[in-house]
Amino acid sequence: MDKEISQAVISRLPRYLRYLGDLKDRNVERISSSELSVLMKVTASQIRQDLNNFGGFGQQGYGYNVDFLYSEISKILGLEHQYNFIIIGAGNLGKALGGYLNFEKRGFIFKGMFDKDPSLIGTEVRGVKVMSMEELPGFIRSGNIDIAVLTIPKEGAVLVAKVLVENGIKAIWNFAHVDLDVPENVQVENVHLSDSLMKLSYNISSYDQTKK
Amino acid sequence: MDKEISQAVISRLPRYLRYLGDLKDRNVERISSSELSVLMKVTASQIRQDLNNFGGFGQQGYGYNVDFLYSEISKILGLEHQYNFIIIGAGNLGKALGGYLNFEKRGFIFKGMFDKDPSLIGTEVRGVKVMSMEELPGFIRSGNIDIAVLTIPKEGAVLVAKVLVENGIKAIWNFAHVDLDVPENVQVENVHLSDSLMKLSYNISSYDQTKK
DNA sequence: CGCTAATTGACAATATTTTAACACAAGATG
DNA sequence: CATCTTGTGTTAAAATATTGTCAATTAGCG
Numbered sequence: 001m002d003k004e005i006s007q008a009v010i011s012r013l014p015r016y017l018r019y020l021g022d023l024k025d026r027n028v029e030r031i032s033s034s035e036l037s038v039l040m041k042v043t044a045s046q047i048r049q050d051l052n053n054f055g056g057f058g059q060q061g062y063g064y065n066v067d068f069l070y071s072e073i074s075k076i077l078g079l080e081h082q083y084n085f086i087i088i089g090a091g092n093l094g095k096a097l098g099g100y101l102n103f104e105k106r107g108f109i110f111k112g113m114f115d116k117d118p119s120l121i122g123t124e125v126r127g128v129k130v131m132s133m134e135e136l137p138g139f140i141r142s143g144n145i146d147i148a149v150l151t152i153p154k155e156g157a158v159l160v161a162k163v164l165v166e167n168g169i170k171a172i173w174n175f176a177h178v179d180l181d182v183p184e185n186v187q188v189e190n191v192h193l194s195d196s197l198m199k200l201s202y203n204i205s206s207y208d209q210t211k212k
Numbered sequence: 213m214d215k216e217i218s219q220a221v222i223s224r225l226p227r228y229l230r231y232l233g234d235l236k237d238r239n240v241e242r243i244s245s246s247e248l249s250v251l252m253k254v255t256a257s258q259i260r261q262d263l264n265n266f267g268g269f270g271q272q273g274y275g276y277n278v279d280f281l282y283s284e285i286s287k288i289l290g291l292e293h294q295y296n297f298i299i300i301g302a303g304n305l306g307k308a309l310g311g312y313l314n315f316e317k318r319g320f321i322f323k324g325m326f327d328k329d330p331s332l333i334g335t336e337v338r339g340v341k342v343m344s345m346e347e348l349p350g351f352i353r354s355g356n357i358d359i360a361v362l363t364i365p366k367e368g369a370v371l372v373a374k375v376l377v378e379n380g381i382k383a384i385w386n387f388a389h390v391d392l393d394v395p396e397n398v399q400v401e402n403v404h405l406s407d408s409l410m411k412l413s414y415n416i417s418s419y420d421q422t423k424k
Numbered sequence: 425c426g427c428t429a430a431t432t433g434a435c436a437a438t439a440t441t442t443t444a445a446c447a448c449a450a451g452a453t454g
Numbered sequence: 455c456a457t458c459t460t461g462t463g464t465t466a467a468a469a470t471a472t473t474g475t476c477a478a479t480t481a482g483c484g
Contacts, residue, residue: 008471010414014407018389032431044431045473052433060432061480077410078417092311096304102406106413146416171416173409177230177314187419189412191405194314195226197385198289200401201320202222204358204383205290207399220441244461256461257443264463272462273450425484432479441470452459 009050013073015040016050020070032063082107084145085173088160089152090115090123090130093175097149098125108147112139116156133160140167147171154178221262225285227252228262232282244275294319296357297385300372301364302327302335302342305387309361310337320359324351328368345372352379359383366390 019040023031037044051057051064057072058064074080085103087094090113097103098110113130115121120130131139139145148164150157150172157176164172164186171187174180180188231252235243249256263269263276269284270276286292297315299306302325309315310322325342327333332342343351351357360376362369362384369388376384376398383399386392392400 005418006470007411010411011407013414014404014410015391017410018407034431043473045475046471048432049434049472056433058432059480060478061430061482063431076414078413079410081413081417083413083416092304092308096308097405099304100405103409106406106410108409108413147412171412173412179227185419185423187412187415189408189415191403191408192226193309193312193403194318195223195230196401196403197315197320198226198229198291198318199219199222200359200383200385200399201290201293201295201318202225202288203399203401204295205293206217207397218440246461255443257445258441260462261442261464268463270462271450272448273452273460275461428481428483430479430481432477434477435475437472437474439470439472441468443466443468445466446464447462449462450460453457454455 005053009053012042012046012050013077016047017070017073017077020066020073023066024070028066030063030065033058035063079106082109083147084109084111084143085147085149086110086112086114086136086139086143086145087149087151088114088136088164089150089175090117090120090125091151094149094151095125097151098128111143111145114139137163137167140164140169145169147173149173149175151175217265221265224254224258224262225289228259229282229285229289232278232285235278236282240278242275242277245270247275291318294321295359296321296323296355297359297361298322298324298326298348298351298355298357299361299363300326300348300376301362301387302329302332302337303363306361306363307337309363310340323355323357326351349375349379352376352381357381359385361385361387363387 019036033044033047036047054072054076057069085108087098094113098113104110110126110128113125113128114133114136115130116133121132123130148169150160152160154177157174157178158180161172161180161182165182169186171189172180172182174188174190175193177192177194179190182188231248245256245259248259266284266288269281297320299310306325310325316322322338322340325337325340326345326348327342328345333344335342360381362372364372366389369386369390370392373384373392373394377394381398383401384392384394386400386402387405389404389406391402394400
């Protein structure tokens with residue numbers, strides 16, 4: 001019986017990976033939880049506890065081997081897989097994400113792009129042609145697509161999500177400003193930019209008030 | 213002595229605001245915490261507790277007035293202010309954010325854009341000209357700029373953040389894939405897109421494994 | 425090859441966050 | 455105008471998450 005890992009822990013793993021990647025680049029071979037805790041400004045205890053959710057990656061008296069830990073966390077995050085993704089919505093944000101080369105390095109392969117606007121259909125982003133929405137269901141089914149990136153206004157998002165789910169998508173990276181209601185076999189990760197901006201707004205005005 | 217409001221609560225406020233906005237659009241006048249809890253799929257208890265951090269906005273036997281609650285949460289989030297923002301990095305993501313009209317509605321005013329690439333300088337995004345990095349310090353100082361949006365690669369981000377802080381920026385909305393170290397009077401909100409994508413990756417492969 | 429210092433992994437102790445329970449005010453009903 | 459229902463605000467309990475501590479183990483060194 002595997003115990004469930006909390007999302008709080010998962011959310012921290014990419015950050016560990018980032019710092020370990022930096023250490024790798026600087027040819028650091030080993031690191032202790034307390035050294036890492038200084039770099040990352042978290043407690044050493046939390047680092048150890050987080051890692052021990054997945055097994056003992058360190059060695060007493062030595063610490064953690066940077067390369068080994070990096071690759072273990074990569075595995076945990078599923079980054080040894082390749083995932084094919086498509087982008088729905090060829091606006092600026094869609095184009096920005098499609099053009100972002102680093103995703104490719106992590107095993108996320110950009111396979112297709114869709115939009116309902118006829119003037120965008122046929123244009124290209126990084127060698128990938130924008131297709132019409134009519135072509136979407138067939139493309140998912142035949143192209144072994146895992147992830148759909150939703151970069152369309154919230155009005156259309158719910159309906160499009162329905163189509164995605166019906167055609168067997170595994171996951172949705174949702175930038176539309178609406179909560180999607182999907183079956184539990186479909187993973188959703190929301191990026192609500194305006195929520196993030198409002199949090200910033202809160203922190204600005206809250207700081208201004210305490211200062212005053 | 214005001215007790216500190218936890219970031220967990222703050223993070224939920226924009227979502228409340230979103231649902232309340234939808235209710236407003238549908239001309240719903242009042243709503244109870246339990247009705248809202250069904251819509252939002254959270255406990256009614258949490259809603260009441262969250263709101264009561266800031267004061268009693270509801271009325272016994274009546275519930276919450278939608279318009280009133282909407283405007284109260286807006287105030288809490290500091291959305292009655294206007295904030296001027298600039299974007300550093302005129303790549304696709306920067307252009308996407310600059311072109312996003314909804315921010316304007318919330319009181320975030322797009323004032324300037326900067327890039328180090330000479331071929332981009334002089335181009336326009338929604339009527340705003342891209343300027344050179346040399347012009348940045350003066351622009352912040354003279355233009356009453358509150359927020360800087362950082363959409364540049366991580367290599368340059370730390371240095372640019374330093375410049376921003378030195379010239380009196382209040383807040384940084386950081387899309388660069390690096391943690392910024394700034395004084396406590398500067399608010400930072402991170403949007404690490406690859407972290408988010410990795411979380412999605414984890415959830416896909418973790419679901420695949422339990423299913424197997 | 426054995427001793428010392430370092431450092432993990434496990435677990436106990438705190439702290440925080442979420443959920444539940446409930447007394448009671450406000451409004452509705454007849 | 456008495457009674458009943460609704461639904462808040464608040465306090466208490468439960469569940470999660472974080473931090474501190476320490477025995478056990480190992481690397482490094484003489």
